[in-house]
Amino acid sequence: MLHFPFHVVLWAVVVALLVACALVMELVCGILPFLERPVEKAAVRALDPFPARPRWWMTWGELRHEEDPAFHRGRVEKLLRKQRSDRRTTDVAAHLYRCLGVRGLLEIAGPHGWTLDAQAAVRPHEKVRLSRLVPAATRS
Known part of the structure; x- marks a missing residue:
């Protein structure tokens, strides 16, 4: 029960940062379209350490x-x-x-x-x- 609120807050922070970065990168990639693929790869690498479903989670x-x-x-x-x-x-x-x-x-x-x-x-x-x-x- 103690880990679940922490996990929700962690994901809320990650989503907020992702949306803020996405807005900036949308403008940058609109001007410089060749940066689109490297930015996408960097975002995937940055989000890999954060599991969508923690190991302890059970339905x-x-x-x-x-x-x-x-x-x-x-x-x-x-x-x-x-x-x-x-x-x-x-x-x-x-x-x-x-x-x-x-x-x-x-x-x-x-x-x-x-x-x-x-x-x-x-x-x-x-x-x-x-x-x-x-x-x-x-x-x-």
């Missing part, structure tokens, strides 16, 4: 099914089934597999054609990046 449904592996297995399978066939990487957030662990996630992902991405850093408390090979027929 009511997640709280009710905290010790139910079948619930989390269904969520992971639903996420992996919804991925387009041409997509080569995907991130699975920790709150989706919290009861299964990384090993359980990989057991579910294997039949869907996903494996652990060897090039990405594994941060099991935040997210796990999965990758798969795209068949040559679907590449363009």
